[in-house]
Amino acid sequence: MACASTGDTSASLAAYCAVAGIQAIVFLPRNKVSLAQLIQPLAHGALTLALDTDFDGCMALVQEMCARHNIYLANSMNSLRLEGQKTVSIEIVQQFDWEVPDWVIIPGGNLGNVSALGNGFLLMRDLGMISKLPRIACAQAERANPLYLSYLKGFREFHPIQAKPTLASAIQIGNPVSVQKAIRILKEFDGVVEQASEDELANAAARADLTGLFNCPHTGVALAVLFKLVERGYIKRHDRVVVISTANGLKFPEFKIKYHEARLADVTPRYRNRPIELPADYHRVRDVVLRALDARAASLH
Ligand SMILES: Cc1ncc(COP(=O)(O)O)c(C=O)c1O
Structure with a gap:
């Protein structure tokens, strides 16, 4: 089985193939996935091809390889992936005590994901398990925003673009294979598409980290879009909103470290936190701790 991947699909495919004793072959854009992502397919024994292209280039090559050589293509043009992902919607509704949220925001x-989650909700509606559908917001990085551009034109036309490098590397895609399925779903779910800049996504992710959720840049894109839609009044204060968090922050340590070191291009970190280096001296340590606690107490008043 083979896939093209921006890092996470290949990790999953490699793990499941390892369980099943099937050879996984993964096509990755060289130097465009994080080290933590790259190590997973390697560790699970996948044949890992790091190619001098972007995700869209990997996709074209794996499609040709699979079409010619009887290898199963595990990307979403085949049903395996999308059918499995439908269960996310079922889990959302189950965890909401079988009520449907007002909005689901998906990077x-x-x-x-947009196509599969939508289909999951439609399945539950057709089975009579739920009686309404949520609205869906698709969140794109401003540097990889072909669906956003199409949305601005009422989805009347869609043009693939050359995606630019973004911190949200797993969604650096200019020619999405599931675009027509996603547009159909967005039309049916009264959907919207919004975008987030590098600064917005990085700060949204950092703000969410402060709640105890260590999240990834793609989740940051979805959260930045949440904030925008609330500000704009699309999402009302009483609405119940689910934001899909697509990866753990531990897969993107460089993004996290550089954010707090203020080393990310085009990002002004608003939630920066740095270690305070001190000698192992009780009085020095105490002074710093008490001053910090006082400052926090003052900021809460
Ligand atoms: C971390 C992460 N976020 C978001 C996405 C985007 O999902 P989709 O390609 O289904 O739009 C991916 C896709 O692999 C991903 O790995």
């Missing part, structure tokens, strides 16, 4: 790259 979108190849647009499999």
Whole structure:
């Protein structure tokens, strides 16, 4: 089985293939996935091809390889991936005590998640398990925003673009394979598409980290879009909103470290936190701790 991947699909495919004793072959854009992502397919024994191209280039090559050589393509143009992902919607509704949220916000790259989650809700509606549908917001990085551009034109046309490098590397995709499925779902779910800049996504992710959720840049894109839609009045204060967090922050340590070191291009870190280096001296330590606690207490008043 083979896939093209921006890092996470390949990790999953490699793990499941390892369980099943099947050879996984993964096509990755060289130097465009994090080290923590790269190590997973390697550790699980996948044949890992790091190619001098972007995700869209990997996608074209794996499609040709699979079409010619009887290898199963595990990306979302085949049903395996999208059918499995439908269960996310079922879990959302189950965890909401079988009520449907008002909004679901989903980071979108190849647009499999938008299509699959939508289909999961439609399945539950057709089975009579739920009686309404949520609105869906697809969140794109401003540097990889072909669906956003199409949305601005009422989805009347769609043009693939050359995606630019973004911190949200897993959604750096200019020619999403599931675009037509996603547009159909967005039309049916009264959907919107919004985008987030590098500064917005990095600060949104850092703000969410402060709640105890260590999240990834793609989740940051979705959260930045949440804040925008609330500000704009699309999402009302009493609405119940689910934001899909697509990866753990531990997969993107460089993004996290550089944020707090203020070393990310085009990002002004508003939630920066730095270690305070001190000698192991009780009085010095005490002074720093008490001053910090006083400052916090003052800021809360
Ligand atoms: C971390 C992460 N976020 C978001 C996405 C985007 O999902 P989709 O390609 O289904 O739009 C991916 C896709 O692999 C991902 O790995």
